[in-house]
Amino acid sequence: MNSENLDILLVEDNKDDMDLTLHALKREKLANHIFVARDGEEALDFLFCRGAFAQRSFEHPPKLVLLDLKLPKVDGMEVLKQVKSDPRTKNIPIVIMTSSKEERDLVSGYKLGANSYIQKPVDFDQFRETVKSIGLYWLVINQPAPAGSVTKAAGQAS
Amino acid sequence: MAIVTDSEVVQQIRLPERNRKTERQITERKRIDMPIEARLRGRITGGFIVAVLLTIFIGFLSWRNARLAADDADWVIHTYAVMDTLELTSKQLIEVETSARTFGLTGQDALRAHYETAKVAVMQHEETLRHLTADNPNQQLRLDMLEPQIRTALEFAESIVAKRLRLQASPDSSDILETERMMNAVRATGQEIKDEEMRLLSQRTQNTSARRRLTSLIIVAGIFVGAGLLALARLAVNREIAVSTQGRDQLKALNAELEQRVEQRTAALQSEITERQQAKQELAIQAEELSHSRQALETQTLMLQSVLDSMAEGLVAADEQGKFLIWNRAAERIVGHGPADLPPQEWSAHYGNYLSDGVTLLPTEQLPLVRAIRGEVSTTEIFLRNPKVTEGTWIEASGSPLKDKNGVVRGGVVAFRDITRSRADEREIRKLNDELEQRVVERTAQLETANKELEAFSYSVSHDLRAPLRHIGGFSKMLVEEFGSSLDPNARHYVERIQAGTQKMGLLVDELLNLARVGRHALSLRPTGLNSIVAEVIAILQPDSEGRQVEWLVGDLPAVDCDPVLVKQVFQNLLANALKFTRPRVGADKSARARTSAMRSLIEISHQEQDGQPVFMVRDNGVGFNMKYVDKLFGVFQRLHSTEEFEGTGIGLVTVQRIVHKHGGRVWAEGEPDKGAAFYFTLGTGNPVELKSTGATAGDQS
Numbered sequence: 060m061n062s063e064n065l066d067i068l069l070v071e072d073n074k075d076d077m078d079l080t081l082h083a084l085k086r087e088k089l090a091n092h093i094f095v096a097r098d099g100e101e102a103l104d105f106l107f108c109r110g111a112f113a114q115r116s117f118e119h120p121p122k123l124v125l126l127d128l129k130l131p132k133v134d135g136m137e138v139l140k141q142v143k144s145d146p147r148t149k150n151i152p153i154v155i156m157t158s159s160k161e162e163r164d165l166v167s168g169y170k171l172g173a174n175s176y177i178q179k180p181v182d183f184d185q186f187r188e189t190v191k192s193i194g195l196y197w198l199v200i201n202q203p204a205p206a207g208s209v210t211k212a213a214g215q216a217s
Numbered sequence: 218m219a220i221v222t223d224s225e226v227v228q229q230i231r232l233p234e235r236n237r238k239t240e241r242q243i244t245e246r247k248r249i250d251m252p253i254e255a256r257l258r259g260r261i262t263g264g265f266i267v268a269v270l271l272t273i274f275i276g277f278l279s280w281r282n283a284r285l286a287a288d289d290a291d292w293v294i295h296t297y298a299v300m301d302t303l304e305l306t307s308k309q310l311i312e313v314e315t316s317a318r319t320f321g322l323t324g325q326d327a328l329r330a331h332y333e334t335a336k337v338a339v340m341q342h343e344e345t346l347r348h349l350t351a352d353n354p355n356q357q358l359r360l361d362m363l364e365p366q367i368r369t370a371l372e373f374a375e376s377i378v379a380k381r382l383r384l385q386a387s388p389d390s391s392d393i394l395e396t397e398r399m400m401n402a403v404r405a406t407g408q409e410i411k412d413e414e415m416r417l418l419s420q421r422t423q424n425t426s427a428r429r430r431l432t433s434l435i436i437v438a439g440i441f442v443g444a445g446l447l448a449l450a451r452l453a454v455n456r457e458i459a460v461s462t463q464g465r466d467q468l469k470a471l472n473a474e475l476e477q478r479v480e481q482r483t484a485a486l487q488s489e490i491t492e493r494q495q496a497k498q499e500l501a502i503q504a505e506e507l508s509h510s511r512q513a514l515e516t517q518t519l520m521l522q523s524v525l526d527s528m529a530e531g532l533v534a535a536d537e538q539g540k541f542l543i544w545n546r547a548a549e550r551i552v553g554h555g556p557a558d559l560p561p562q563e564w565s566a567h568y569g570n571y572l573s574d575g576v577t578l579l580p581t582e583q584l585p586l587v588r589a590i591r592g593e594v595s596t597t598e599i600f601l602r603n604p605k606v607t608e609g610t611w612i613e614a615s616g617s618p619l620k621d622k623n624g625v626v627r628g629g630v631v632a633f634r635d636i637t638r639s640r641a642d643e644r645e646i647r648k649l650n651d652e653l654e655q656r657v658v659e660r661t662a663q664l665e666t667a668n669k670e671l672e673a674f675s676y677s678v679s680h681d682l683r684a685p686l687r688h689i690g691g692f693s694k695m696l697v698e699e700f701g702s703s704l705d706p707n708a709r710h711y712v713e714r715i716q717a718g719t720q721k722m723g724l725l726v727d728e729l730l731n732l733a734r735v736g737r738h739a740l741s742l743r744p745t746g747l748n749s750i751v752a753e754v755i756a757i758l759q760p761d762s763e764g765r766q767v768e769w770l771v772g773d774l775p776a777v778d779c780d781p782v783l784v785k786q787v788f789q790n791l792l793a794n795a796l797k798f799t800r801p802r803v804g805a806d807k808s809a810r811a812r813t814s815a816m817r818s819l820i821e822i823s824h825q826e827q828d829g830q831p832v833f834m835v836r837d838n839g840v841g842f843n844m845k846y847v848d849k850l851f852g853v854f855q856r857l858h859s860t861e862e863f864e865g866t867g868i869g870l871v872t873v874q875r876i877v878h879k880h881g882g883r884v885w886a887e888g889e890p891d892k893g894a895a896f897y898f899t900l901g902t903g904n905p906v907e908l909k910s911t912g913a914t915a916g917d918q919s
Contacts, residue, residue: 073684075684075685075688075691075692076684076687076688079687079688079691079692082691082695158681158683158684158687162734179683179684179687180687181683181686181687181690181719181720181723181726181727182687182690182720182723183687183690183691183693183694183695184694186687186691
């Protein structure tokens with residue numbers, strides 16, 4: 060996997076959801092550069108370039124993180140909190156994709172700096188439509204922060 | 218002074234009504250009058266006394282001068298007597314000398330006898346002279362000088378006589394010369410005495426005439442003074458008479474006034490007497506009335522006593538000294554004692570009044586009656602125990618002060634009742650209450666736990682149930698899409714059925730979650746314009762009404778205080794229902810379908826005031842319902858139509874009801890099969906309000 064040109068980090072523990080999401084992304088040809096983390100810890104290791112991902116560089120962050128909330132080990136909110144409170148990673152767009160539409164999750168998600176909050180529709184057509192919209196927006200329409208700005212900001216903060 | 222008083226008198230006459238002042242002035246007037254009379258009398262008396270004294274003085278002076286004049290005349294006679302005697306002495310002495318000398322010459326016895334006679338006369342005269350001049354020492358001295366001269370002359374004459382007798386000799390010339398010398402000496406001394414007497418005489422004469430002139434002068438002056446005094450006295454008397462006449466006139470006027478006043482006073486007294494008599498009569502009447510009132514009072518007192526004694530509550534009253542005035546039968550029954558003549562400090566111990574601990578005597582200052590006498594209103598619970606009330610009684614005593622009509626505290630009254638039983642009841646109630654409260658607390662805790670569990674359940678339903686549903690839906694879809702061509706029609710049908718089921722279950726789960734969320738949702742009230750909410754809902758429902766003839770009749774709705782999110786949910790559910798049930802029925806027979814399809818959907822949203830509160834209505838001309846099922850409308854999962862006819866979960870109206878109830882309002886429905894249904898609701902908290910800005914509605918924000 061070429062982590063240098065990574066587009067999407069999908070954080071999803073459920074195999075079914077993972078498959079459905081990947082299916083939807085593939086259908087829209089957005090799944091070429093995607094990495095799936097199966098729990099919160101792995102997601103954090105990946106994003107903070109440590110452990111198994113020590114060879115990764117902050118210079119090449121993913122263009123989008125699709126984050127489930129209910130995760131083994133470290134839950135989604137904690138992942139969000141750490142990523143958004145670290146200057147090196149806080150510019151990475153994080154879209155929460157979850158089954159829950161609980162208000163408290165919505166509120167705390169946005170408070171911690173989530174860029175978007177999506178409830179996975181039960182209906183597969185709608186789900187596909189949603190995934191397509193998100194992918195198109197963040198990977199095609201949205202202009203990410205310049206690559207150097209992240210480390211620069213990090214340097215300034217440290 | 219008299220003039221002043223005159224004017225006062227005039228004043229008195231002019232102002233008879235100023236009686237007190239007048240009286241005072243009369244008193245003054247009397248005080249002034251008295252010395253005037255006395256003075257008049259004094260002046261007259263004084264005048265007379267002066268006149269009498271003057272007269273007496275003049276009389277005395279005249280008398281004295283007359284006396285002095287008589288004395289003077291005596292003295293003149295005396296002087297003349299002295300001079301005569303002196304003359305006689307001198308003449309007799311000359312006779313003695315002459316007869317002695319002649320006898321000497323002649324010896325004639327006759328001459329000797331003559332001599333002897335003359336000699337005796339000389340001595341007699343001499344004696345007389347001494348006697349006459351006894352008052353004048355100067356003359357006595359001169360007499361002392363004269364007498365030896367006379368004696369010498371006499372002795373010489375004797376010697377001449379003796380010489381004749383014895384010697385028969387005649388006196389010679391020397392004898393004669395001697396005699397002559399002696400006689401001259403006697404004569405000289407006699408002349409001296411005579412001169413002195415003459416001088417005295419002239420002096421006395423002068424004195425007498427001077428005194429006589431003075432006397433005349435005094436008499437004349439006295440007469441004039443007396444006359445003048447009398448004239449003055451006359452004038453004074455006249456004046457005083459004039460004054461006293463004036464005074465008498467004033468007195469007369471005063472008397473007249475006094476008399477008038479006496480008359481007035483008499484009249485006043487008379488009327489007073491009349492009044493007194495009337496008063497006496499009135500008093501008599503009053504006394505009679507009083508006796509009536511007393512009887513009435515006695516009756517009332519008896520009644521009061523009966524009332525007091527028939528009271529179930531104890532009632533005691535005392536005056537401000539703590540002397541008991543009332544102590545009714547109930548009081549005696551409850552306390553076990555009658556009123557005791559004891560100071561308040563001993564009441565607690567005597568009657569056995571204790572604090573709520575049952576052992577501490579109630580302090581005197583906390584006794585309801587003492588507090589009432591102090592002017593306080595109080596309610597106290599007292600534990601009462603004494604030898605007569607051995608079990609002890611709880612009483613509730615209410616004290617209040619007794620005030621007179623001026624609001625001054627004159628004592629206190631205390632009403633009390635036995636609350637032993639009610640206290641026990643109360644304790645029981647309190648105990649039950651405590652238990653109940655405990656149970657409520659427990660139940661609340663249980664409910665809270667249940668609620669939390671439910672919440673957790675909702676969450677897990679939301680998360681855990683929706684995920685597999687999505688998977689079923691997703692993979693079946695993928696199956697159809699990717700392998701649809703290789704599936705036989707039956708297999709495809711089954712997969713479609715799986716998908717429909719999944720969809721329906723997804724809907725159910727979502728609505729159940731929604732319902733649960735409504736229950737937990739904290740009400741956030743704000744003024745909300747309902748028209749904008751309705752417009753928003755209609756816009757949301759637009760896709761469902763596509764290809765249909767739907768007419769929305771939206772009235773002019775008010776702005777009310779409500780939770781815009783929840784109220785939007787209400788309208789959404791109700792309008793969605795209306796839209797759904799005005800749709801041509803899928804499973805109905807052809808004629809019904811034709812009828813309904815030809816019919817336009819009419820959905821009316823309006824409100825009307827009822828008891829000052831807006832009642833909102835959503836009415837449609839759809840399938841309606843039978844009113845006998847109206848109770849089932851708002852039950853969970855309760856449906857009046859088959860899913861084939863109208864899809865739905867049976868949760869929408871329950872959610873509506875829950876939201877309305879949350880607002881303190883109520884919801885109800887009316888319907889008739891095939892005619893339509895009408896849903897009404899109120900928002901208890903949602904009183905109409907004025908919207909400050911029409912743009913800022915909750916609907917816009919959600």
